[in-house]
Amino acid sequence: xxxxxxxxxxxxxxxxxxxxxxxxxxxxxxxxxxxxxxxxxxxxxxxxxxxxxxxxxxxxxxxxxxxxxxxxxxxxxxxxxxxxxxxxxxxxxxxxxxxxxxxxxxxxxxx
Numbered sequence: 001x002x003x004x005x006x007x008x009x010x011x012x013x014x015x016x017x018x019x020x021x022x023x024x025x026x027x028x029x030x031x032x033x034x035x036x037x038x039x040x041x042x043x044x045x046x047x048x049x050x051x052x053x054x055x056x057x058x059x060x061x062x063x064x065x066x067x068x069x070x071x072x073x074x075x076x077x078x079x080x081x082x083x084x085x086x087x088x089x090x091x092x093x094x095x096x097x098x099x100x101x102x103x104x105x106x107x108x109x110x111x
Contacts, residue, residue, distance in 0.1 A: 021080050028073040035066035 009016075042059035046052055 017083070018080070021076050024076050025073045028069040028076075031069040032066045035062045035069065038062045039066065 039059055039062035042055045042062060045055040046059065049055075
């Protein structure tokens with residue numbers, strides 16, 4: 001019979017959350033760079049052929065992706081800031097802490 005896995009550190013330790021936030025911000029920076037590169041490509045195609053409506057639409061979509069990736073990075077930073085400001089009661093159970101952190105993240109994501 002398999003044994004139950006019991007982690008030595010909490011699943012949502014502060015260092016793990018920081019590492020996850022850093023990864024999300026790095027990925028958003030990469031997405032933004034790729035979207036801006038695609039925007040430059042479609043802009044070049046429009047300069048060659050001004051009647052290319054497909055390239056115009058895709059160029060606008062690339063700008064939307066670039067902007068949304070920047071906004072998502074800002075949201076991650078805002079959530080990290082809110083999490084650092086809120087303090088959990090010291091005598092709560094580990095499961096209660098996990099549930100409250102998830103509910104806080106859900107509430108912050110809705111904002």
